[in-house]
Amino acid sequence: MRHRFALATQFGRPACQLHRPQVKRSSSSSQAVLPLNNSPQHATTQIELNENAVDEVGVKHRRLIGPRTVVVSTPTDRAENPHVQRVLARLRGVGIECGTFSMLERYPTTQALDEGAQMAKRMGAHSIIGVGGGGALDLAKGMAVLACTGEGRARDYLRVFHKEKELSDQRLPVVTVPTTASAGGGGIGPQCLALYEAEEALVPLHARDLAPDLAIVDPTLTVTLPLQAERSMALGAWSVCFDALLCGSVRGVLANHAMADLILGGASELGRGLGMAAGNDKGETKRRHLAQGSVAAGRLLRLVKAPPIQSLARCLAPLFPLATYSQLTAVLLRSYLAVLADRRQQGELGGEAWNEALLLRMGAATCSARDGPGANGGGLLEMAEWAWEESQKAGLRSLLDYRALDKETKDAETLAGQVMSVLALFEVEGGPALEADVVRDVLEVSLGT
Template structure:
């Protein structure tokens, strides 16, 4: 039994914990605050709260507010240039996974030369080693989806080539993360569901991953349990703070799963979908392919014991076979009103599916290598086809 536990992030968790930001030892005196291009961060007062905390800590700041739901290379390059021009010595990601991922990438490119794709492995990336450490990163999450506040990973799209690829190393862990469920009560029901299922699949994929271990297993099963228990209520009643707290904890635990284990090819397949169609929310794409994906695993009896354990964690206490997880998964999707999502509603065409298989393999092929099974291109195409509506 050999495992390595490394999580160099101070995590401040709990309702109203953002009010403790000014009490923390911040990693600099001038911050770049990265937020989304939407209105919610400002309109709900979250940016103002952060500004007041930084003022109290005597930290000055600049704001970069262009990040899209599927973040792109152009904005990483712009944000990094702004950080350099304004002399920022750390980066704050205030928002969901796309914002915090972008903050990590901006922190990397604020100190390193060239383009992020010079350092990306996969696709057209050049795979060069980073020569300088990134600026320190502070993550303040306003959603319960990616868990990126507790892992080193970031996913960015090179928009002109439809390459959506992940990157990360020991230096891209946030030095400080604030997980405040009160910042999540304003997330609309459909986005709450999409984000919750993203956290779920981080946990299930991490549990099925070849490199899963004792550390990741504990976080996986507890995250799955909390999501099965509280996601439907968080979707139906977003102001239920207990449900939001459960989902926030599940999300952070799922981020730890990403740190100690990792995703498998379900994520590769979805990233190809949203690379071609950036308007597709990542969690929605995962939901669309999940029934066919996990049915494939169940039908081939690849990980029966683990599938049964996940079914029990999701609330099906009498589970005895792998397909019980699929049944529990579909029941959860129905309870959250996301069981009828259609690829076609986001412009995906059947004629694109084969190209998406190729994209998934070329750009995030490494995740196929840690699958519990061997997925052929024909298997991947079949999963897409069975999922298509």
């Protein structure tokens, strides 16, 4: 593994502490500051969603960041990237000493986590800032807790079959600055996903809550995204809303008004953004809708245990290196909708196992936002057609490349067996949506077999 380091600081000791994120109110009326309210066992993440919010990171949040910090980026957002340079300039402009850490892989590895944590220790960092896509943000969260861990390596803390150690609550403060509007919602989820090389899957570190203290969601950082990438990210975020339906029973989701509001609100915001993207709109309004939909998805990831599409994507992502995580979830979304629509027509889908009543509302919210008042999203079949059409616009005309798999994996059933073994190893229980026959059918549609 190759990593790049750039130190601009004196060495010292890391400022580890028993850190519980606190909400900090904005004094600026123009800033959208969104506290993330969750159940008592979760921390609270302050979310600042506003155009050019990143330009105030040093001035407004110097107390949280401290005198020394590490700025983390991933392959497409290395230190020379203008977004990273913009953050570094704002930090150094107020006297904050910055080191940079950039890995060359798409997803965090245990080696990257260990080396990044050691770097933070050596330079006496007071905080970690992640700039980029989900990989950079997860890497920052993992480095922050490992930098305060006295013994063991990252691989010792991977959540694998109850053989892992549990990380302590001590960690450095974390700030996430997403440059995408995808399913991660600014990295506000409580997990750090790392590559478990033995099983070629993405696995969380065993920690109670790694949610960042602050997420700066600045829509101007997504201006340079290609239109097709932007659309696939929106579909990836929409898949998290759909996952929330797959996970909960009809009574459970409808009884949880906060979750239902997040599902419908997120779908509506993403629908508006996708509608504007269809017209090649590059304006502020479209970026804000997509950012708000992404944040809603991030909040849902905190509330939903074992989301089916995300769980499958974590198993498949290392096997399909040419597909981004958003592209993978977009393909799985349209496949799930197609499979469930077929099962509904065949009478094989139980009412309690499927939340079609809420899907109708979710589809209507999505399509009304996109196509105007009165548009009907329809049921499973109509939404499957919608997902296919949107994925085509996102450039996903071809399915997952079967040639990327090893020679022993000759069909979807074999791949499904491997996926189910990995899910069992990680003790993921996703209910009916992750049963072996459903997973096999979804993979058959995704692979075109």
